[in-house]
Amino acid sequence: MDKLEMQDYGTTREEIERTLRYALDIVSDGIWDWNIRTNHVKRSPGWYSMLGYPPDSLPEDVDTWKSVIHPGDYERVMRNFQAYLDGDSLIYAEDYRCRSRDGNYLWVSDHGRFVEFDETGQPTRMIGAHRNIHQRKMASLELQRKNEELLALNRTLEDLVAARTEALRQANEALAQQVEAATRLSETDPLTQLSNRRHFERNLHGEWQRFQRHGHATALLMFDLDHFKRINDNHGHPVGDRALAAVARSLRAALREEDCFARWGGEEFIVLLPDTDLAAAAHLAERLRLLVAGADAELPEALSASFSVAAMRAGEEIGPLLKRLDDGLYRAKQRRNCVESC
Numbered sequence: 001m002d003k004l005e006m007q008d009y010g011t012t013r014e015e016i017e018r019t020l021r022y023a024l025d026i027v028s029d030g031i032w033d034w035n036i037r038t039n040h041v042k043r044s045p046g047w048y049s050m051l052g053y054p055p056d057s058l059p060e061d062v063d064t065w066k067s068v069i070h071p072g073d074y075e076r077v078m079r080n081f082q083a084y085l086d087g088d089s090l091i092y093a094e095d096y097r098c099r100s101r102d103g104n105y106l107w108v109s110d111h112g113r114f115v116e117f118d119e120t121g122q123p124t125r126m127i128g129a130h131r132n133i134h135q136r137k138m139a140s141l142e143l144q145r146k147n148e149e150l151l152a153l154n155r156t157l158e159d160l161v162a163a164r165t166e167a168l169r170q171a172n173e174a175l176a177q178q179v180e181a182a183t184r185l186s187e188t189d190p191l192t193q194l195s196n197r198r199h200f201e202r203n204l205h206g207e208w209q210r211f212q213r214h215g216h217a218t219a220l221l222m223f224d225l226d227h228f229k230r231i232n233d234n235h236g237h238p239v240g241d242r243a244l245a246a247v248a249r250s251l252r253a254a255l256r257e258e259d260c261f262a263r264w265g266g267e268e269f270i271v272l273l274p275d276t277d278l279a280a281a282a283h284l285a286e287r288l289r290l291l292v293a294g295a296d297a298e299l300p301e302a303l304s305a306s307f308s309v310a311a312m313r314a315g316e317e318i319g320p321l322l323k324r325l326d327d328g329l330y331r332a333k334q335r336r337n338c339v340e341s342c
């Protein structure tokens with residue numbers, strides 16, 4: 001046995017209690033010892049000095065304790081203390097604020113337990129210890145406050161980011177719409193609302209490349225209104241404009257969605273016909289020729305147009321293809337109001 005184990009802690013009740021107090025003094029800042037039967041409470045000098053009082057300067061009963069508890073903590077402390085007294089809770093341990101002599105409140109940690117019982121098992125004595133946890137508690141409350149501040153800031157930031165994201169989405173959407181409108185405008189002939197020449201040429205190039213790869217029959221159809229100068233001269237330019245728009249409207253309705261119908265220039269139009277061979281293109285041209293005559297152009301005389309159709313040929317570049325088509329139109333113009341296949 002070493003020296004420590006051989007230490008004599010005393011055997012009488014007083015000696016044991018003295019040893020207990022020493023131990024409690026070491027691990028706590030103040031001790032209370034409550035005789036439940038007499039309601040007498042003995043408090044250690046440490047307990048008094050913790051709250052700034054001279055030793056034994058306050059009444060030695062439970063009311064002294066109750067009178068120093070912060071009103072905001074009082075109800076909780078009493079409820080839990082009573083639960084321990086009633087046997088509903090196995091421990092009594094509470095953190096709360098105690099009023100010091102200078103009027104300031106001090107955070108303490110209070111633990112207590114029954115240490116003696118009568119012959120019926122009723123507790124007759126309870127001992128407890130207070131620990132001054134003020135600094136730790138204040139630091140933790142400050143931390144909690146900072147955390148809440150950060151959380152609130154975070155939420156504000158999240159709201160801000162969400163609002164900005166939504167504003168950005170709306171701006172992007174508006175921009176996309178503007179781009180779409182601008183693109184449509186840049187591809188459209190303003191008088192007839194058909195594709196313009198630039199848009200047509202881009203489509204023609206795409207279809208021509210497709211033809212090179214797959215060899216699907218693809219045709220072109222071109223027409224020019226006959227004696228249009230006479231229309232302008234007889235009825236005025238605005239009437240001529242309306243007639244051009246009416247022809248465009250009427251023929252557009254007769255074409256498929258995938259046919260690119262464009263104003264090639266002046267009173268000359270062109271149609272790109274995917275998946276269409278020469279015979280089908282000529283047949284369509286005949287139909288369109290009749291539609292030109294029936295277009296609601298608000299003119300006393302009927303309109304007519306001369307047509308040329310050509311199918312793409314393997315190995316033929318776009319330039320020669322258009323030249324062939326143009327030559328066909330020239331030939332058609334010799335007779336007018338007819339269809340020339342080439």
Ligand SMILES: Nc1nc2c(ncn2[C@@H]2O[C@H](COP(=O)(O)OP(=O)(O)OP(=O)(O)O)[C@@H](O)[C@H]2O)c(=O)[nH]1
Binds near residue numbers: 244333
């Ligand atoms: N109103 C109007 N007329 C246009 C427009 N573009 C071209 N024209 C007219 O179309 C007429 C074309 O005349 P020409 O090239 O001599 O041909 P044409 O009178 O149709 O005779 P043919 O083609 O030989 O049958 C000109 O008078 C142009 O001013 C337009 O946007 N609006």
